[in-house]
Amino acid sequence: MIMQKLDSLESLLLHEIQDLYNAEQQLVKALPKVAKKASSPQLKNAIEEHLRQTEGHVERLEQCFEILGESAKGTKCKGMEGILDEGEEVMKLKGTPETLDAAIIMAAQKVEHYEIAGYGNAATWADHLGRRDIKQLLGQTLAEEEQTDEKLTQLAQAGINQQSAQQMREAA
Numbered sequence: 001m002i003m004q005k006l007d008s009l010e011s012l013l014l015h016e017i018q019d020l021y022n023a024e025q026q027l028v029k030a031l032p033k034v035a036k037k038a039s040s041p042q043l044k045n046a047i048e049e050h051l052r053q054t055e056g057h058v059e060r061l062e063q064c065f066e067i068l069g070e071s072a073k074g075t076k077c078k079g080m081e082g083i084l085d086e087g088e089e090v091m092k093l094k095g096t097p098e099t100l101d102a103a104i105i106m107a108a109q110k111v112e113h114y115e116i117a118g119y120g121n122a123a124t125w126a127d128h129l130g131r132r133d134i135k136q137l138l139g140q141t142l143a144e145e146e147q148t149d150e151k152l153t154q155l156a157q158a159g160i161n162q163q164s165a166q167q168m169r170e171a172a
Contacts, residue, residue, distance in 0.1 A: 009125050018073065018074050020074075021061045026081060026084055028058065034091070034104060040101045043105065046152065057141045060140065061137075064138070067131075080114065086110070090103045
């Protein structure tokens with residue numbers, strides 16, 4: 001494997017786009033499994049909607065590669081791999097459907113926060129480099145990631161966490 005030099009903001013931007021590209025590809029594979037595990041119809045719908053968005057995120061990153069004159073090729077995103085592995089472990093545990101849904105939300109929000117950090121920094125770097133075209137593409141995805149995080153928070157607060165807590169009180 002050839003190591004990429006990070007000797008400029010441009011090379012750092014490209015590296016992060018490659019990392020995000022691989023992260024999004026990992027998500028496209030993982031989200032259908034997560035949707036199957038969700039028992040809440042609202043959570044299942046939110047995950048399925050995010051899968052469709054994630055496919056769009058991959059396309060936007062491919063546009064970024066094209067603008068930069070680079071081939072659309074990711075570098076292994078070990079951060080996303082670790083977050084998804086952790087989420088998979090949680091989904092294998094036994095528990096009430098409500099508690100497992102709460103765990104799925106937690107795992108999904110870890111993914112969103114990771115992506116928000118990556119897209120936020122990459123969009124800022126593109127802006128500093130005067131690459132408004134790339135900043136616009138990354139910023140659009142950043143906004144969707146933030147909306148997904150907010151939607152997950154609302155699902156948790158509007159019932160899933162309460163249902164899990166209620167299950168515990170009833171079992172006691």
